[in-house]
Amino acid sequence: MRLQYPPDIKIILVPCTGKVDVLHILHAFEKGADGVYAVGCMEGDCHYNSGNLRARKRVEQAQKILDTIGIGGERAQMYNLSSSEGPRFAQFAVEMEERIRKLGPNPIKLAKKKAA
Amino acid sequence: MIVADRKPIEEIIEEVKNHEKILILGCNECVTVCEAGGKKEVGVLASALRMYFLNQGREVKVDEKTLERQCDHEYLEEIRDVMDQYDAVVSLACGVGVQFMAEKYHECPIYPGVDTCFLGATEKRGLWTERCQACGQCILARTGGICPVSRCAKRILNGPCGGSAKGKCEINKEIDCAWELLKALDKLDDYEKIDSIKDWSTDRAGGPRKVVREDVQE
Numbered sequence: 001m002r003l004q005y006p007p008d009i010k011i012i013l014v015p016c017t018g019k020v021d022v023l024h025i026l027h028a029f030e031k032g033a034d035g036v037y038a039v040g041c042m043e044g045d046c047h048y049n050s051g052n053l054r055a056r057k058r059v060e061q062a063q064k065i066l067d068t069i070g071i072g073g074e075r076a077q078m079y080n081l082s083s084s085e086g087p088r089f090a091q092f093a094v095e096m097e098e099r100i101r102k103l104g105p106n107p108i109k110l111a112k113k114k115a116a
Numbered sequence: 117m118i119v120a121d122r123k124p125i126e127e128i129i130e131e132v133k134n135h136e137k138i139l140i141l142g143c144n145e146c147v148t149v150c151e152a153g154g155k156k157e158v159g160v161l162a163s164a165l166r167m168y169f170l171n172q173g174r175e176v177k178v179d180e181k182t183l184e185r186q187c188d189h190e191y192l193e194e195i196r197d198v199m200d201q202y203d204a205v206v207s208l209a210c211g212v213g214v215q216f217m218a219e220k221y222h223e224c225p226i227y228p229g230v231d232t233c234f235l236g237a238t239e240k241r242g243l244w245t246e247r248c249q250a251c252g253q254c255i256l257a258r259t260g261g262i263c264p265v266s267r268c269a270k271r272i273l274n275g276p277c278g279g280s281a282k283g284k285c286e287i288n289k290e291i292d293c294a295w296e297l298l299k300a301l302d303k304l305d306d307y308e309k310i311d312s313i314k315d316w317s318t319d320r321a322g323g324p325r326k327v328v329r330e331d332v333q334e
């Protein structure tokens with residue numbers, strides 16, 4: 001298919017989005033990520049039954065925390081698609097990039113630079 | 117086990133915002149099981165606080181540690197060597213652990229990071245319910261294994277109050293009436309047995325309590 005999607009997205013493979021923990025998401029932001037999104041299978045289609053549902057809850061938990069501490073919950077998102085939907089994968093990447101560009105860089109990254 | 121719930125991060129920030137060197141201290145026992153104050157919750161809170169302070173333009177040290185227990189001297193002693201590195205500790209242990217910490221390290225302010233709720237069971241992940249009020253004189257042998265002290269809103273000991281409807285307590289429609297549960301167990305005959313009045317002096321009415329076991333003391 002050779003679909004194009006924004007090059008500044010780093011993909012981390014996990015066996016199932018159920019593996020993604022709120023701690024992973026928070027640590028990514030602490031390390032300076034501008035946004036984090038999880039892409040899981042369609043709801044109801046998880047091979048492990050509820051991995052993608054758990055991931056959604058964890059993303060929501062991270063969103064709440066990020067809002068509370070002033071980083072912005074919108075920077076964390078959850079998406080679902082089925083494994084054959086390459087174009088949707090690219091579309092989510094574009095969507096996420098646009099969202100983050102509007103929000104600007106992660107304030108933690110800027111604060112760290114200032115402190116250094 | 118002792119069941120606790122996480123405190124809102126805003127509340128914890130408000131308590132510790134003027135400190136510079138903070139230790140987030142978890143406990144590996146009950147609060148780990150009820151997912152309120154174990155290693156994972158320590159990690160989440162510490163990460164959130166580090167980011168909060170950085171975002172405020174402040175360099176605050178926020179470290180993480182989780183002890184086996186916070187209600188025993190031997191485990192609390194494990195941090196004696198590092199305590200001088202901190203000007204505040206947020207303890208994610210139950211109220212017992214927070215107090216034991218505060219007694220031992222009274223020169224350092226200790227803040228609770230969880231709300232300690234009750235003695236209860238894990239019905240399923242994410243659902244913990246109360247089972248015991250530690251009244252100091254267990255009557256379960258006479259109540260079919262269902263505790264009216266903790267599970268009846270009015271703590272009544274001689275049959276239901278008359279307000280239960282469809283098996284639910286009149287105080288809260290989501291809670292089973294303890295006495296209706298007993299009916300379901302087919303143990304109602306037990307209630308014909310008249311018992312002497314419960315001695316409430318072993319409950320909180322008698323003030324703070326202690327258990328003394330000279331046979332095991334050193």
Ligand code: SF4
Pocket residue numbers: 267268269270271272275276277278279280281284285286287292293294295296
């Ligand atoms: S309805 Fe049942 S549980 Fe509720 S107060 Fe009355 S006796 Fe107790």
